[in-house]
Amino acid sequence: ILDLNPFLTLERKIAPLDYILKDKTLEDIKSKIIEDINLARAQYVEALYHQQKLFGYRIGSRYFSVPMNELVMLYTVKERPGSVTMIAKKRQAEFPGNLNNLEEKYTNLFCCDKSYLVNLDHVTSFDAQARQLQFNQGLVCKVSFRKARDLTKLMKDRES
Incomplete structure (x- = not known):
């Protein structure tokens, strides 16, 4: 005897997407499956878009997170090896870490x-001649010679 619990679907947080009858033609079944796959993909992409991405870090035994769209940059300085400084729109913190x-x-x-990891969403300008990035809030950082070419290409791709 099969025990079907009607609440199992709710407990597992699943829902049917469609119901395809077997008495349809093969072409109808095929088109319904393709339609359902496209719908599932669209729902997945929509969920990814709305899911807020977070940057997480730890100081001692406490964990913190910052929405990725607020993170401006991460950097290290030679005087404090093993320490990363984070600059976000509304906060700044220093925590143990490694940029790699x-x-x-x-x-x-x-x-x-x-020494720098940056969020290009906050870049206001890039001076390729001086190899310098300008951010909101007046922040500036240098770009290495090798990375300047990659950054120029990325900035051009973002424009189009």
Whole structure:
């Protein structure tokens, strides 16, 4: 005896997308499946778009997070090895870390120099001659010679 719990669907937070009858023609079934796959993909893309991406860091035993769209840059200074400074729209923090690990984890950030990871969404201008990035809030950072070409290409791609 099969015990079907009607609430199992709700508990597992799943829902049917469509109901395809077998008595339809093969062409009708095929078009319904394609339509359902396109609908599922559109719903997935919509969910990804609305899901807020966060940048997370830890200071001691406390965990913090900042919405990725507020993060401006991460940088290190030689005087404090093993320490990363984060600048966001509404806060600034220093925490233990490594830019190489953060670059791997947060692929949307651009490494413009060995000491800087930046969020290009906050760049107001890029002076390719001086190899300098200008941000909102008057922040400025240098771009390495090798990264300047990549950044120029990225900025052009963003324009189009």
